[in-house]
Amino acid sequence: MTATLLEVTDLKKHYPVRAGVLRRQVGTVHAVDGVSFALGIGETLGLVGESGCGKSTVARSVLRLVEPTSGQIRLDGEDITHLSKTALRPHRRSMQIVFQDPFASLNPRMTAGDIVGEPLAVHGLASGKELETRVAKLFEQVGLRPDQMRNFPHQFSGGQRQRICIARALALEPRLIVCDEPVSALDVSIQAQVINLLIDLQRQHGFSYLFIAHDLAVVAHISHRVAVMYLGRIVEIADKDELFRNPRHPYTQALLASVPIANPLAKKLTPLVDGDVPSPVNPPSGCAFHTRCRFAMERCKTERPALVDAGDGHQVACLLNEGTGRSQ
Amino acid sequence: MADKSDLVLEVKNLKTVFFTNSGLFKAVDDLSFSVKRGETLAIVGESGCGKSVTALSLMRLVPDPPGRIVGGSVSLEGTDLLALDETQMRRVRGNRISMIFQEPMTSLNPVMRIGDQIVEAVRLHRNISAKQAQNIAVEMLRLVRIPEPARRAREYPHQLSGGMRQRAMIAMALACRPALLIADEPTTALDVTIQAQILALMLDLQKELGTGLVLITHDLGVVAQTAQRVIVMYAGRKVEEASVEALFASPKHPYTRGLMASIPAVPASGVPAQARLNEIPGTVPSLVRLPKGCAFAPRCKLAIKRCEAEYPPLADWGGGHLAACWRAEEVAEVA
Numbered sequence: 001m002t003a004t005l006l007e008v009t010d011l012k013k014h015y016p017v018r019a020g021v022l023r024r025q026v027g028t029v030h031a032v033d034g035v036s037f038a039l040g041i042g043e044t045l046g047l048v049g050e051s052g053c054g055k056s057t058v059a060r061s062v063l064r065l066v067e068p069t070s071g072q073i074r075l076d077g078e079d080i081t082h083l084s085k086t087a088l089r090p091h092r093r094s095m096q097i098v099f100q101d102p103f104a105s106l107n108p109r110m111t112a113g114d115i116v117g118e119p120l121a122v123h124g125l126a127s128g129k130e131l132e133t134r135v136a137k138l139f140e141q142v143g144l145r146p147d148q149m150r151n152f153p154h155q156f157s158g159g160q161r162q163r164i165c166i167a168r169a170l171a172l173e174p175r176l177i178v179c180d181e182p183v184s185a186l187d188v189s190i191q192a193q194v195i196n197l198l199i200d201l202q203r204q205h206g207f208s209y210l211f212i213a214h215d216l217a218v219v220a221h222i223s224h225r226v227a228v229m230y231l232g233r234i235v236e237i238a239d240k241d242e243l244f245r246n247p248r249h250p251y252t253q254a255l256l257a258s259v260p261i262a263n264p265l266a267k268k269l270t271p272l273v274d275g276d277v278p279s280p281v282n283p284p285s286g287c288a289f290h291t292r293c294r295f296a297m298e299r300c301k302t303e304r305p306a307l308v309d310a311g312d313g314h315q316v317a318c319l320l321n322e323g324t325g326r327s328q
Numbered sequence: 329m330a331d332k333s334d335l336v337l338e339v340k341n342l343k344t345v346f347f348t349n350s351g352l353f354k355a356v357d358d359l360s361f362s363v364k365r366g367e368t369l370a371i372v373g374e375s376g377c378g379k380s381v382t383a384l385s386l387m388r389l390v391p392d393p394p395g396r397i398v399g400g401s402v403s404l405e406g407t408d409l410l411a412l413d414e415t416q417m418r419r420v421r422g423n424r425i426s427m428i429f430q431e432p433m434t435s436l437n438p439v440m441r442i443g444d445q446i447v448e449a450v451r452l453h454r455n456i457s458a459k460q461a462q463n464i465a466v467e468m469l470r471l472v473r474i475p476e477p478a479r480r481a482r483e484y485p486h487q488l489s490g491g492m493r494q495r496a497m498i499a500m501a502l503a504c505r506p507a508l509l510i511a512d513e514p515t516t517a518l519d520v521t522i523q524a525q526i527l528a529l530m531l532d533l534q535k536e537l538g539t540g541l542v543l544i545t546h547d548l549g550v551v552a553q554t555a556q557r558v559i560v561m562y563a564g565r566k567v568e569e570a571s572v573e574a575l576f577a578s579p580k581h582p583y584t585r586g587l588m589a590s591i592p593a594v595p596a597s598g599v600p601a602q603a604r605l606n607e608i609p610g611t612v613p614s615l616v617r618l619p620k621g622c623a624f625a626p627r628c629k630l631a632i633k634r635c636e637a638e639y640p641p642l643a644d645w646g647g648g649h650l651a652a653c654w655r656a657e658e659v660a661e662v663a
Binding site: 050051157159160187188189190191192193195196199214216217218220221244254255256257258259260261262263264265266268269270271272273274276277 | 374375489490491492519520521522523524525527528546547548549550551552553554572573576586587588590591592593594604605606607608609611612
């Protein structure tokens, strides 16, 4: 692997659940419960999982948009977990985010040009004529016309709005871009355009993506490595090809089997799991997946499996993979 | 082709328009199709292609104003729904033809128990006692595989998970054993593992009850795994119709082909890392200012002069495979 850009160690984010007149704490949401991973320079790490698995909380914690309960976030070797707002500011330039809903993340009263130029102005990097030239260049980079700078967000289509969000993220020449479901709100034909754009930009600029999505196909397409999350924990992480060819965790296997394949001759849908994802307020003991797992044993109810290496950087958190390393 | 008696639904030249400040637009333009007993017909397309308005037109639920069905016929088991008055339509809706929506939370009544909502639907159409209806409600919840149906029937929508709510919606829609069920993006709001459960459930029930199913979706994977026949819509029109096997084996319309090429595949093995997806350039045109010829022409690689001037008719390519494209032959060759 190339040099590490981002290193997250044992990240936890717990939210208190309060109830009653005295607002006493009656429980804890274990949104993120001990997540560790590393992201190399120029690499794309996909983070997949179902709603409520904590993938967005991980994204926001990395950017310090939510304060982690514990754990460590290192960017370029420097620990940014506890930096004050002022101390964090220079680092903010190197980390940007693109959100899911381009309708909600653009100020409707600002022109597209002002939106894209704002980060440059805020950080005092450009002003006046120079600002305009740089914004125009950013517009071209993301496939928009510079003459559209004076338009307001509502005059753009969904795909174009997402391009504006990407241009804004690019403005400060970041080293890390967190993409939180950037194409989920878009139609398939537009989705392909945006994915291609993201890939092209990475090739040109060499930044890293932490790419969060629930769509396995999209993640498979754009990522170099993929991490699968379930109830606040990473259950499996591996190179993209390895993960999809040889999924080892029963949850990853179930996820892959659930994806409808766009080929009528391929095997029909086989739901490998029953029931719903349990609540993260009181997640099941031991392995959080044991309540839905086909292979669950007595031990799974009490022992929490650690993420261990099964060879070639393929890490799995499953008791079945201990020693023999197979769950098929 | 099937004999007439097998047809549950026959739609002919349906035309639904909306009158807006920026002008009149044809949300559904000259759409014809039919559904047999026990058959699943999928309607695919991107936002604004008219698939949801088609569903609402079949249910006669198009908001009027601004929308109106201005032409065609919708024949359900031989009755033209468009000729019925509102009272008669109310007897059919929820009884012979039902619909489930994308977001179960917004289509369930939040202050009414799940069981009571099913009871209400059943008693509206059948002359039975509250007790009997209650039994049917619990039975339906059991049928959609909700664990402990008797207890769940006494719960409110917010107490159920998203997947459970969609199961409850299906129970309600099927309670009167309709001839036709319309499902508008029924699994789009759900996680993949839950989606797989719900789709499998819908197909099982359909087989068991012999219901005709119109499945509206944007997901070609869902289409491939569930439907027997498929309609592809673009800008309010049907651009292609075929059996699911024929459609995926040899799509005739450049738009269908483009859609198929633009979806990333799982698993990615064999595909080199970060291969570019084939994108369809441009965006879906505004329905208010549709081009005179083929609406897809401005985005189409194969477009010729004729495409911009004349709208191509639906031509039959054999076996009921229809496509509206002047250059359908070339599309096949490109493959």
